[in-house]
Amino acid sequence: MTAPIDTANGLAERFNDRGYLVFDSALPATAIAGIREAAARIVSEFDIEQHRSVFSTGDRDRGRDRYFMESAEAVHCFLEEDALDANGNLTCPRERAINKIGHALHDLVPEFGTFCRLPVFGDILRALGMSEPRLWQTMYIFKQPRIGGEVRWHQDASYLATRPPAVVGFWVAVEDAHRDNGCLWVQPGGHRGPLREIYEVDRTTLAGELRTLSDQAWPGPDEAVALEVPAGSIIVFSDLMPHYSSRNRSNRSRQAFTLHFAPATAHWSEANWLQRPTLPPFEPG
Secondary structure, rough: OOHHHHHHHOOOHHHHHHOOOEEOOOOOOHHHHHHHHHHHHHHHHHHOOOOEEOOOOOOOOOOHHHHHHHHHHHHEEOOOOHHHHOOEEEEEHHHHHHEEEOOHHHOOHHHHHHHHHHHHHHHHHHHHHOOEEEEEEEEEEEEOOOOOEEEEEEEEHOOOOOOOOOOOOEEEEEEOOHHOOOOOOEEHHHHOOOOOOEEEOOOOOOEEEEEEEEOOOOOOOOOOOOEEEOOOEEEEEEEOOOEEEOOOOOOOOOOHHHEEEEEOEEEEEEOOOOOOOOOOOOOOO
């Protein structure tokens, strides 16, 4: 059963104060099942032999390869780091080998396009004051059992930069998320701190560089809060919010779907890795 969302009771104020919002069980099971089935179909059709590009979630500054760059306007699968052995052979079944799918699911896969236009997303965006949103990217993340990699502390504005910083991220729990299978951790109020890093890409060479902008330390254990949520929940956070997820050391996956919106009035950096020359208009539900 879904929980009602009150978008009229100080939602923007709470978001601006904490930097994030949590809506438990906000989405119906049928909607979650629809995107889960669509993701499984994409994986079943993925040619692993042809595409062995590994998305390294632990690497600070390795340039994204062309396969990654081209995923901005496509639907590409990325393998887990530990999914291949030294000889390039799979170490697990195909369905356990995929780290994520990205990054134009909402434009190219009907089930995801329908999901992203559910009224709940539009209601939250309007409550936060984003009247003309642009949906720049979507990702389906598997966080596979045992081999699902750590995603270190970071801020989305380091990779999806706008002027002014204005990207809002939506993290949808496709499965229950707990500490043992790699739930999100955030630093309440941490969005009021500086942007610590910026990742920029040379469009000529496709080489990327992650530069340090601030020496402010990432949150310590006493500053971080684990966001353990049931399937169907939505976490919304600022692009300056520090967040992190640990390696999945459990026997259960922790599948999630993410959406990143920015207002039409914000300037999208030409140095961002993700560029959408053909970004279509987005009409929220």
